[in-house]
Amino acid sequence: MTSTAASPRPALLAARPGPWWRDAVTYQVYIRSFADGDGDGMGDIAGIRSRLGYLAELGVDAVWINPWYPSPQADAGYDVADYRDIEPAFGTLADAEALIEQAHGLGLRVLLDIVPNHTSDEHPWFVEALASGPGSPARGRYLFRPGKGPDGALPPNDWKAVFGGPAWRRVTEPDGRPGEWYLHLFDPKQPDLNWDDPAVRAEFLDILRFWFDRGADGFRIDVAHGLVKDPTLPDLGLDEEHLLGQPDRDDHPHWDLPGVHEIYREWRALADTYDPPKLYVAEAWVSSPERLAAYLRPDELHTAFDFDFVRAGWDAAELRATATASLAAHDKVGAPVMWVLSNHDIARHVSRLGRPHAERSADPLHGHNGVTDVELGRRRARAALLLELALPGGVYLYQGEELGLEEVEDLPDELLQDPTWFRSGGAERGRDGCRVPLPWASSGPSLGFGSAQGWLPQPASWSGLSVEAQDGEPASMLSLYREALRLRRDLPSLGAGTGADVRWLDLGDDVLAFGREPGFGCVVNTGSTPVPLPAGTVLLSSGPLDLTPAAAGSGGRPELPADTAVWVARG
Numbered sequence: 097m098t099s100t101a102a103s104p105r106p107a108l109l110a111a112r113p114g115p116w117w118r119d120a121v122t123y124q125v126y127i128r129s130f131a132d133g134d135g136d137g138m139g140d141i142a143g144i145r146s147r148l149g150y151l152a153e154l155g156v157d158a159v160w161i162n163p164w165y166p167s168p169q170a171d172a173g174y175d176v177a178d179y180r181d182i183e184p185a186f187g188t189l190a191d192a193e194a195l196i197e198q199a200h201g202l203g204l205r206v207l208l209d210i211v212p213n214h215t216s217d218e219h220p221w222f223v224e225a226l227a228s229g230p231g232s233p234a235r236g237r238y239l240f241r242p243g244k245g246p247d248g249a250l251p252p253n254d255w256k257a258v259f260g261g262p263a264w265r266r267v268t269e270p271d272g273r274p275g276e277w278y279l280h281l282f283d284p285k286q287p288d289l290n291w292d293d294p295a296v297r298a299e300f301l302d303i304l305r306f307w308f309d310r311g312a313d314g315f316r317i318d319v320a321h322g323l324v325k326d327p328t329l330p331d332l333g334l335d336e337e338h339l340l341g342q343p344d345r346d347d348h349p350h351w352d353l354p355g356v357h358e359i360y361r362e363w364r365a366l367a368d369t370y371d372p373p374k375l376y377v378a379e380a381w382v383s384s385p386e387r388l389a390a391y392l393r394p395d396e397l398h399t400a401f402d403f404d405f406v407r408a409g410w411d412a413a414e415l416r417a418t419a420t421a422s423l424a425a426h427d428k429v430g431a432p433v434m435w436v437l438s439n440h441d442i443a444r445h446v447s448r449l450g451r452p453h454a455e456r457s458a459d460p461l462h463g464h465n466g467v468t469d470v471e472l473g474r475r476r477a478r479a480a481l482l483l484e485l486a487l488p489g490g491v492y493l494y495q496g497e498e499l500g501l502e503e504v505e506d507l508p509d510e511l512l513q514d515p516t517w518f519r520s521g522g523a524e525r526g527r528d529g530c531r532v533p534l535p536w537a538s539s540g541p542s543l544g545f546g547s548a549q550g551w552l553p554q555p556a557s558w559s560g561l562s563v564e565a566q567d568g569e570p571a572s573m574l575s576l577y578r579e580a581l582r583l584r585r586d587l588p589s590l591g592a593g594t595g596a597d598v599r600w601l602d603l604g605d606d607v608l609a610f611g612r613e614p615g616f617g618c619v620v621n622t623g624s625t626p627v628p629l630p631a632g633t634v635l636l637s638s639g640p641l642d643l644t645p646a647a648a649g650s651g652g653r654p655e656l657p658a659d660t661a662v663w664v665a666r667g
């Protein structure tokens with residue numbers, strides 16, 4: 097049973113200072129898979145609206161909704177054809193406005209997802225670029241180049257696309273001849289924009305304004321580190337690109353170039369014209385915490401996902417080193433860390449944490465068919481939640497992690513939709529395994545996701561993981577999330593603050609432990625044997641604790657079992 101041995105003492109309670117986002121818990125709604133309101137098997141705005149009460153009750157502060165714009169869905173909405181409207185399968189612009197209003201009424205902020213690195217190839221700008229021919233202003237908004245070799249038949253350089261294959265595609269010119277090539281760092285249906293073109297910059301400021309004026313509280317920025325490219329387009333000499341890969345050098349020609357910072361200074365200035373100011377969170381896969389923090393200087397973005405826990409093993413020393421480095425780098429620029437364990441691009445952490453370390457860190461992005469101990473992964477996921485919620489900063493939760501969902505590794509090949517699967521010629525299964533529709537009910541054609549089968553099938557075992565099955569069950573993952581979020585709101589030591597407020601404690605090699613004032617402690621046992629429980633009142637435990645004298649360890653103290661975390665109030 098999850099232990100909530102005592103209510104927090106009054107000394108621990110206080111109002112939370114500072115802007116709302118510094119310690120906010122944001123829930124990622126992957127719209128295709130959250131809830132299906134119209135029974136077409138695809139999630140939608142009506143579905144989200146029907147479940148906003150659940151999110152408010154869960155205790156999160158904000159939601160981030162993955163792209164919901166009109167899109168051919170070649171990359172699940174990250175191929176945008178119109179940034180100022182809603183994909184018909186998801187609803188209408190009026191539905192979107194109603195959602196924002198409803199969320200605000202429940203005290204939830206709404207973050208949207210902006211995709212500035214590329215558009216869809218069905219965006220009117222790209223259609224115009226193809227029709228207009230070489231040298232036209234329409235082509236200037238993208239990265240068109242002549243090919244190399246005789247007749248320009250070879251791509252302009254050796255860059256590879258993240259989803260597989262070359263990053264260039266040749267077009268047929270309006271006169272019917274083979275012509276220029278365009279850059280696509282992702283799928284060929286996602287042509288990269290040219291951020292040196294003032295028209296591109298102006299357009300995106302206007303798109304941001306469009307949604308801010310409709311009540312959006314902020315934006316998650318897709319591939320924030322990719323917008324600017326070295327204009328000389330030098331060869332890279334690499335044979336592949338990884339979505340979760342860090343650039344392997346500081347002078348990479350298309351990731352994390354200094355020019356991106358100028359763009360975000362303009363975006364920040366726009367956000368600050370609103371009252372209250374709007375918020376940004378960057379998705380930026382960069383080579384170090386310091387490079388990430390550079391995006392968070394006071395006149396740039398407010399926050400960025402910290403993916404270092406995703407890459408770290410279940411190891412106290414590694415987790416501590418990761419957290420310390422992130423906190424230190426963020427503290428230098430006065431920004432809070434945004435902790436992340438899962439998202440729609442990464443194998444679910446229940447599965448990652450249930451795998452042998454070497455296998456997990458070799459490929460955190462995709463599912464494995466190797467050995468995964470899902471129950472072990474769930475135990476560790478419970479402990480990891482208490483760890484991230486106890487650190488200073490904000491937390492992003494990925495839908496379904498509050499249910500303890502695992503990666504679905506046995507989806508039939510013919511149902512896979514991730515472009516990675518197609519572009520790698522079936523060598524990589526891609527990210528569909530973490531995008532399976534949520535189970536809301538214990539029975540029904542899609543376990544309450546909608547009235548029909550969902551776009552991907554759920555494992556039968558998810559009936560027992562559904563919201564309905566877990567609701568009111570004290571030992572369930574859902575109850576742990578609700579309780580942890582409730583306590584976190586009440587305890588000023590949690591969330592708010594900086595790395596300087598964390599006092600790391602040495603309680604043994606397998607123990608990650610820290611204190612925060614006033615009187616709070618978090619202890620995580622990542623080892624395989626119990627360790628003594630520190631003194632204090634247990635506020636919350638990630639797993640069963642036996643505090644009876646008969647269960648005391650050799651030192652006469654109660655014990656913290658393996659793969660378990662506790663929050664304690666000292667003395």
Ligand code: NOJ
Binds near residue numbers: 171174319379441
């Ligand atoms: C990162 C997004 O999270 C991912 O889902 C998408 O495929 C790429 N960016 C390209 O937009």
